[in-house]
Amino acid sequence: MSAARSTILEGIRSAIGGAGVAASGGRAQTAPSRARPARPVAAFVENAERAGCTVQRVEDVNTVPEAVAAFLARHDLGDAVRCAPEPFLDTIPWSRRSAMAIETGVVRDGDRIAITAAAAGVAETGTLVLSSGPDRAILNAFLPEAHIGILRSGDVVGSYEESWTRLGAGADGGWPPRTVTWVTGPSRTADIEQTLIVGVHGPSLIHVIVVGDEEA
Amino acid sequence: MEPKSRNFVADSNRALVDPVLQGTLAKLAGGFPDARRDAVSRLPEFDALRDAARDIKDEVLDNLDAYLERFEERVIALGGHVHWCRDAAEACDVILGICRGAGARTVTKSKSMIGEEIAINEHLEAHGIEPVETDLGEYIIQLRREPPSHIIAPAIHLTRDHVAETFREHHHELAADRPLEGGDALLDEARSILRRRFLAADVGITGANMLVAETGAAVTVTNEGNAELTMTLPKVHVVVASIEKVVPTLADAVTILRVLARSATGQDISVYTTFAAGPRRPGDADGPEAFHVVLLDNGRTATLGNEFRDILRCIRCGACLNHCPVYGAAGGHAYGWVYSGPMGAALTPSLIGIEHAPDLPDASSFCGRCEEICPMRIPLPALLRRWRQRRHEARLGSATSRWGLAIWAFVARRPALYRLVIAAAAALLGLAGGRSGRLRRLPLGGGWTDVRDLPAPEGRTFMRAWRARNHEPLEPAP
Ligand code: SF4
Numbered sequence: 001m002s003a004a005r006s007t008i009l010e011g012i013r014s015a016i017g018g019a020g021v022a023a024s025g026g027r028a029q030t031a032p033s034r035a036r037p038a039r040p041v042a043a044f045v046e047n048a049e050r051a052g053c054t055v056q057r058v059e060d061v062n063t064v065p066e067a068v069a070a071f072l073a074r075h076d077l078g079d080a081v082r083c084a085p086e087p088f089l090d091t092i093p094w095s096r097r098s099a100m101a102i103e104t105g106v107v108r109d110g111d112r113i114a115i116t117a118a119a120a121g122v123a124e125t126g127t128l129v130l131s132s133g134p135d136r137a138i139l140n141a142f143l144p145e146a147h148i149g150i151l152r153s154g155d156v157v158g159s160y161e162e163s164w165t166r167l168g169a170g171a172d173g174g175w176p177p178r179t180v181t182w183v184t185g186p187s188r189t190a191d192i193e194q195t196l197i198v199g200v201h202g203p204s205l206i207h208v209i210v211v212g213d214e215e216a
Numbered sequence: 217m218e219p220k221s222r223n224f225v226a227d228s229n230r231a232l233v234d235p236v237l238q239g240t241l242a243k244l245a246g247g248f249p250d251a252r253r254d255a256v257s258r259l260p261e262f263d264a265l266r267d268a269a270r271d272i273k274d275e276v277l278d279n280l281d282a283y284l285e286r287f288e289e290r291v292i293a294l295g296g297h298v299h300w301c302r303d304a305a306e307a308c309d310v311i312l313g314i315c316r317g318a319g320a321r322t323v324t325k326s327k328s329m330i331g332e333e334i335a336i337n338e339h340l341e342a343h344g345i346e347p348v349e350t351d352l353g354e355y356i357i358q359l360r361r362e363p364p365s366h367i368i369a370p371a372i373h374l375t376r377d378h379v380a381e382t383f384r385e386h387h388h389e390l391a392a393d394r395p396l397e398g399g400d401a402l403l404d405e406a407r408s409i410l411r412r413r414f415l416a417a418d419v420g421i422t423g424a425n426m427l428v429a430e431t432g433a434a435v436t437v438t439n440e441g442n443a444e445l446t447m448t449l450p451k452v453h454v455v456v457a458s459i460e461k462v463v464p465t466l467a468d469a470v471t472i473l474r475v476l477a478r479s480a481t482g483q484d485i486s487v488y489t490t491f492a493a494g495p496r497r498p499g500d501a502d503g504p505e506a507f508h509v510v511l512l513d514n515g516r517t518a519t520l521g522n523e524f525r526d527i528l529r530c531i532r533c534g535a536c537l538n539h540c541p542v543y544g545a546a547g548g549h550a551y552g553w554v555y556s557g558p559m560g561a562a563l564t565p566s567l568i569g570i571e572h573a574p575d576l577p578d579a580s581s582f583c584g585r586c587e588e589i590c591p592m593r594i595p596l597p598a599l600l601r602r603w604r605q606r607r608h609e610a611r612l613g614s615a616t617s618r619w620g621l622a623i624w625a626f627v628a629r630r631p632a633l634y635r636l637v638i639a640a641a642a643a644l645l646g647l648a649g650g651r652s653g654r655l656r657r658l659p660l661g662g663g664w665t666d667v668r669d670l671p672a673p674e675g676r677t678f679m680r681a682w683r684a685r686n687h688e689p690l691e692p693a694p
Contacts (some may be wrong), residue, residue: 002300004300004302004306004513005300006510007302008300008302008459008513008517009281009284009285011513011518011520012280012281012284012517012518012520013281014519014521015517015518015520015521016277016280016281016473016521018281019281019282020278020279020280020281020282021279021281021282022279022282022285022286022429022464023275023279023464026464026465026467026468026470027271027272027275027464027465027467029268029467029468029471030261030468032259032260032261032265032474033260033261034258034259047484050484051483051484056286067295084501085501105501106501106502108417109411110575111382124484125484125485127485130527131500132496132497132500132502132503133499133500134499134500134501134502135501136500136501137501137502138444138448138502138503139445139448139449139502141444142441142444142445142448143445150457160473161467161470164466164467169525174497176431176433176466176491176493177504178294178492178493178494178495178496178497178500179448179490179491179492179503180433180489180490180491181417181444181488181489181490181491181495182485182488182489183487183488184483184484184485184486184487184488184489185487185489186487187439187440187441187487188439188440188487189352189353189439189440190247190369190439190481191351191352191356191369191370191371191372191375192352192353192356192371192374192376192379192399192402192403193240193243193375193376193399194243194244194247194369194372195399197399197400197403199403199407200352200403200407200439200440200441200442201350201407201410201411201414201440201441201442201445202440202444202445202487202488203440203441213323
């Protein structure tokens with residue numbers, strides 16, 4: 001509808017008195033102090049827990065299967081797990097916990113538990129940063145009852161701004177990825193009488209496993 | 217939806233005596249405002265971020281054409297489509313065309329105020345396509361065929377019993393005698409019904425909290441996760457957004473996000489914030505095959521050029537509703553259309569015409585709380601004052617108030633006459649007050665004296681008292 005396009009653009013130009021100019025650089029912005037914590041991993045854990053996640057720290061990938069199994073047992077979630085097709089998740093020695101049935105791929109309707117690897121964790125609000133891509137699956141964070149996010153301690157950054165930079169580093173298929181989603185706590189609503197209930201369309205449980213020895 | 221903003225006075229009077237509505241509104245007073253205050257107290261830089269957020273939007277508005285073109289260019293480069301629409305009818309037709317092109321029968325939607333503004337649901341229904349709202353509150357009011365009563369909590373006027381009753385009426389596939397007590401049971405039922413709709417949908421329509429010119433992304437913010445399912449599961453993702461939603465860069469979006477949720481619900485950040493740009497890329501594991509952005513003007517370019525431009529900075533956080541004594545007493549439906557509270561009173565006349573909303577500029581006590589808390593520093597009381605002036609110029613007020621104002625203006629512009637009239641009036645009213653010093657009744661002052669007495673003036677006018685005070689000898693210096 002190009003007639004509409006030119007009417008609107010002309011309308012704007014007559015309202016602002018001429019053609020506007022889009023700035024070429026970004027403006028100077030300073031992240032607030034809580035986005036520059038002295039100990040980012042500790043701040044991440046504290047804020048993620050405040051938002052309603054459970055968080056567990058493990059030394060390396062070898063202890064991840066045990067941590068996942070313990071989480072499933074604690075919440076009586078069964079043992080079938082859908083794991084996003086990410087190379088990093090492939091390095092986890094799942095065979096150490098052979099009772100769990102790990103299937104790789106995009107979550108399906110009816111799956112109760114799904115795992116994703118977070119591209120970054122943002123300390124300022126305890127936020128997991130997930131992205132789309134050839135071996136990523138955004139849906140794994142949305143369809144199941146419980147979502148387990150695996151985050152390398154070295155990928156924890158202070159601010160959202162830094163998380164964009166971190167996404168740029170590993171982006172295949174162009175920067176930024178098609179979809180970037182920040183997840184901060186379980187799905188919730190207060191739409192019925194302003195009473196908070198968790199687990200609307202997304203998961204009611206979010207467990208974050210922080211892998212690595214930063215600030216350990 | 218046909219605007220009913222004309223009936224603001226009658227409808228708000230009715231709201232004031234509705235005990236159920238008053239019960240649900242009473243909960244609002246403590247909830248969101250307290251949470252906001254706590255969140256702000258955890259962020260010492262909050263006020264500086266408000267300044268930065270305001271400056272970002274002002275920069276955009278000053279150069280809106282250029283940022284929209286940059287956004288469009290990015291979306292097209294990513295393989296998406298941009299549709300420019302002058303008004304609601306054009307936007308509805310474009311969206312219907314996209315849905316038909318996709319052979320859609322069911323369309324899922326995540327809450328969008330622009331969707332409400334253009335009444336897209338009615339348009340799709342009229343053409344045999346079923347729209348399904350997926351935000352829980354929005355789903356409830358869609359079933360009840362009601363407009364939203366709050367811009368971020370659309371079903372805030374309803375009780376649990378209302379919701380249970382509505383679900384029983386509409387969810388025929390479930391046993392009629394099932395238990396439905398408590399929020400959890402209602403939520404479980406809504407989730408399972410909506411999950412099937414998500415999986416069946418051919419097109420997903422979302423709004424956008426922002427459009428990022430730098431990357432071509434639409435930004436959505438939700439707590440439920442419904443926007444992500446709406447945009448990821450179907451083949452086609454349609455974004456509907458008004459033209460002022462664009463921001464220059466991702467860093468600018470971040471600044472605005474830092475004030476948005478804190479102002480809205482008092483969360484540090486909403487549960488889900490998603491940046492979606494373009495269709496699924498080669499090799500992507502999930503995502504839609506087509507990506508459309510519908511850009512709506514519907515009166516914004518006119519507002520950009522007049523004295524109401526500041527309202528275009530609004531990010532629809534809802535804080536001004538939560539802090540407004542008028543909204544808190546009358547609720548959202550009294551405002552008669554999709555937007556309510558101070559932002560609604562300031563914006564609605566721009567979109568539907570002051571002649572269709574002549575009383576909305578009065579929906580304020582001018583206490584100034586809205587301006588004090590608005591994250592985008594929008595001078596809402598000043599905008600309402602300007603609407604009152606416009607209304608007067610358009611000869612829209614009641615004859616009594618217009619005559620009253622004319623007489624007042626005549627007298628006020630003649631200081632000698634003014635003093636004389638006021639002194640006479642003060643003396644008369646003082647006499648009429650008698651011993652009690654109170655007036656039970658006052659001609660033309662029924663609005664005041666019907667519900668309370670007016671204290672009678674005691675003798676001197678303010679001007680006389682002031683003059684006397686200034687002529688009094690000063691205290692001798694020590
Ligand atoms: S006017 Fe300000 S406070 Fe009100 S909704 Fe808009 S941004 Fe929020």
